[in-house]
Amino acid sequence: MILKKNVVVLASGGIDSTACIHYYLSLDFKVKAFFVNYGQKSLNMEYRSVQRVASHYKIELESVNCKFQNNFSSGEVIGRNGFLILSAILANPCFKGLISLGIHSGTSYYDCTPAFVSDINKIIESYTNGQVKLDTPFLSWEKSMIYDYCKNEGVPVNLTYSCENGGDEPCGECLSCLDRGALDVSQKNEN
Numbered sequence: 001m002i003l004k005k006n007v008v009v010l011a012s013g014g015i016d017s018t019a020c021i022h023y024y025l026s027l028d029f030k031v032k033a034f035f036v037n038y039g040q041k042s043l044n045m046e047y048r049s050v051q052r053v054a055s056h057y058k059i060e061l062e063s064v065n066c067k068f069q070n071n072f073s074s075g076e077v078i079g080r081n082g083f084l085i086l087s088a089i090l091a092n093p094c095f096k097g098l099i100s101l102g103i104h105s106g107t108s109y110y111d112c113t114p115a116f117v118s119d120i121n122k123i124i125e126s127y128t129n130g131q132v133k134l135d136t137p138f139l140s141w142e143k144s145m146i147y148d149y150c151k152n153e154g155v156p157v158n159l160t161y162s163c164e165n166g167g168d169e170p171c172g173e174c175l176s177c178l179d180r181g182a183l184d185v186s187q188k189n190e191n
Contacts, residue, residue, distance in 0.1 A: 016143075
């Protein structure tokens with residue numbers, strides 16, 4: 001079965017999901033950004049970033065709010081990517097095409113692995129009669145490769161936000177800040 005050239009990108013406002021948006025637009029997909037407020041500490045900054053990215057690319061942005069009792073800290077949020085994917089399916093019951101997630105190699109989280117992609121695709125395809133599939137174009141890439149892709153393709157990294165703690169200024173200590181900090185250092189070393 002050939003899926004239509006439609007994609008819902010699970011967008012967090014970070015480099016990875018912004019790279020996905022650019023990637024699919026360059027392949028002439030109809031792209032929609034999908035943002036989930038699940039109570040993350042970085043909600044306000046992420047949402048502002050997603051709005052700026054969607055505006056830059058002139059794509060539709062859909063957002064949903066979910067209420068949980070727990071306070072999510074930085075680091076791994078068990079079940080997050082599965083929840084985001086199933087939220088996109090639930091919010092878009094007539095959608096046919098791809099759901100995209102900007103996961104990459106170099107992390108130990110289960111929901112950033114090829115096994116997760118295989119497992120969740122079985123569920124997605126069963127729920128949607130094969131009309132929807134998860135696509136992860138950067139799954140085998142290291143974070144630095146995504147950053148290089150952004151640099152080479154003119155992806156507006158300056159519009160993105162990558163801090164799990166949600167402050168106006170990145171904390172410099174969470175995993176997202178450390179990833180981004182390492183990328184910033186490597187870029188300075190190249191110049």
